[in-house]
Amino acid sequence: MEVRCPSCGMAYSSFIPPLCSCGQRLEITYDYEGVDVSKWSRRRPGVWKYSELLPAVRERVTLYEGATPVIESKLGKELGLKVYLKDETRNPTGSFRDRLTTVAVSYGLPFAENGFIIASNGNAAASLAAYASRAGKDAYAVVPKLIEAGKLSQIVAFGAKVIRYGQSVDESIGYVEGLAEGKGLYNITPESNLIGLEGQKTIAFELWEEVKPTHVVVPTGSGSNIYSIYKGFAELERIGVLEEIPKLIAVQAEKCSPIASEVLGVEPKMEVTKALALYVKSPRMKEFAIEAVTESGGTAVLVGEDELDLGQKLLAREGIFAEYASSVVVPALMELAESGYFEKDDRIAVVITSSGLKGHYPEGREKFAIGGTKLEILKLLREKTMYGYEIWEALERPMKYQAVYQHLRELESMGLIEEAKRKGRRVYYTLTSKGLSLLKSLER
CATH class of the missing domain: 1.10.10.10 (Winged helix-like DNA-binding domain superfamily/Winged helix DNA-binding domain)
Incomplete structure (x- = not known):
């Protein structure tokens, strides 16, 4: 692994900051010519299967995350399309963030003298709480005032110390960076930790192995997931096993749409949505998410609040219970299909990021929280x-x-x-x- 600033050329090793001293974002690269993808099929499935394209660590803190199933969608057949659901709810703590956490915690162990810290609106904090507990380290979760009760219960159940700060997660990122600095806490906040993002890109590797998608539909809040997936496909292209990066489609709630609105050229809204995991008003990774969409030739979709229940019900019919922030992909898929965006032979992967058991629902809440x-x-x-x-x-x-x-x-x-x-x-x-x-x- 090499970490270098694309602007000034400064190289970094060991502790990796989110930005170069010159202010530019750093890039993580590997020896792509030395990667033999044929070895992957002979290894245990999961995130660490792709070790050549992940940071080297002394010790792996793992709950055997990744290798989540790909399910052919019934709705896709009804739409006359080949649609595949990437069910990230099957990860150990119920969300795609486990991919980030296993890599970030494993890499960060030498720097986590007093434990780990994260700014999160739920899923990443719950994941850190579990993995830090597994590693025998303290975890500090800085979460906004608006957070689903199910996620908060999960964070506390794993023993993390909870700090409430701000209304949305983007308000707490700088606060966490200040807490981590000089206090022996390793910060794995996705927007502040390039290492963790390397774990999230393994979604792209698994989709390439199983589906060879032409399009990937991604729920988008902070932008870190769609950017990570883009980086994964870009690395496969650089290795020479992928001819063209799939078109990436960013889906946001209409009420909070800083990324999708810019892609579509419409006025964004920054209001609270019941898809709380997508409530990120000023995402730090906005430009990188937009780059992922535009460079892949993709697009964005805005989903109204009244469509979230429909999305959740249609996923339930597929056998998947997803939170509202994941369910946005279904009405987005239907809208694109109805507009003629897809071709008949396209292979469309839809990423279902998090379990509905974490959510806050007016009916039946007591069963899950x-x-x-x-x-x-x-x-x-x-x-x-x-x-x-x-x-x-x-x-x-x-x-x-x-x-x-x-x-x-x-x-x-x-x-x-x-x-x-x-x-x-x-x-x-x-x-x-x-x-x-x-x-x-x-x-x-």
């Missing part, structure tokens, strides 16, 4: 230790007392409450430190 009855129980136990029947009497909602015991069992299995004492047949419960931390996070 800490809300409703469970949240009320946590609040009661914060005040004093209580037993099941006593909790049932204190809850201000009609329900059978047996249901309370089911909630208690689930909260205990999640490590949020524990047995405090027994008095006869009564089991008294209290909050764990994890439960108290989660409750504080949800109430901020």
Whole structure:
């Protein structure tokens, strides 16, 4: 691996900053002539299968991420097209960010004296929390005030320390860079860590091996994923196994569209969208995302709020439960198909970035996050230790007392409450430190 500034030519090794001292973005390159892709098929599937095109590390911190399935879409057949769903919800923590995290954490171990830190609107923070826990390191997640409860629960469950800052994730990136500097914390924020982006590009390698796509449709928030995928295809082209980079299609929510709007030449909006993972008002990687789209000959699509539920339902029909920020790709695909954008023989890959189990949904939220009855129980136990029947009497909602015991069992299995004492047949419960931390996070 070589890291060099394309502007002034300065080379970097060991600790890699996001920018050169001259202010330009650095480039990571490899010995492309020495890459033999025929070796890939003989290795264990996953991100690290492509080691020649990844940074060298002393120790791999892995949960066996990557190698996610590609599923031929029923909707595609109905549209008369060949559409393949790249299901990144199958990664260890439920999102494509695990590809970034395994590489960034593995590379960053020597620099993480006091742990790792990240600015994230959910998925990347949950991923870091898991991988840092695996590595035996502390993790600090700086998240915006607007974050889905499911993601926050996941971050806390893995033991990361949560700091709430700003309304959207882009407001916290500079804050995190300041915290990391000189404090022995290794920053893996995607916009601040070139090394981690190398892991995300493996989506392109897997798509090339399985689909040989002509188009790739990508949900786009910060722009780091579509840029990473572009870099992956560009490296395959440089190695000589790919003749033409697939056309990359950036999909954004209409209410927050700084990247897609510029590609389309329309006025952007910077409003809150229920596809919260795409709520990035001033993405640092905007120019790189636009480069990925324009250099590949692709385009962008804006998706309205009223289309998000349809997208989610149609993916569910395919057997995939995706969050709103991933579901945008379905109405985008339908719009492009209806406009005649695709040819009959095109092979269209659609990247489904994150699981719906992480999201915030008005209906059924309690099944996937800490809300409703469970949240009320946590609040009661914060005040004093209580037993099941006593909790049932204190809850201000009609329900059978047996249901309370089911909630208690689930909260205990999640490590949020524990047995405090027994008095006869009564089991008294209290909050764990994890439960108290989660409750504080949800109430901020």
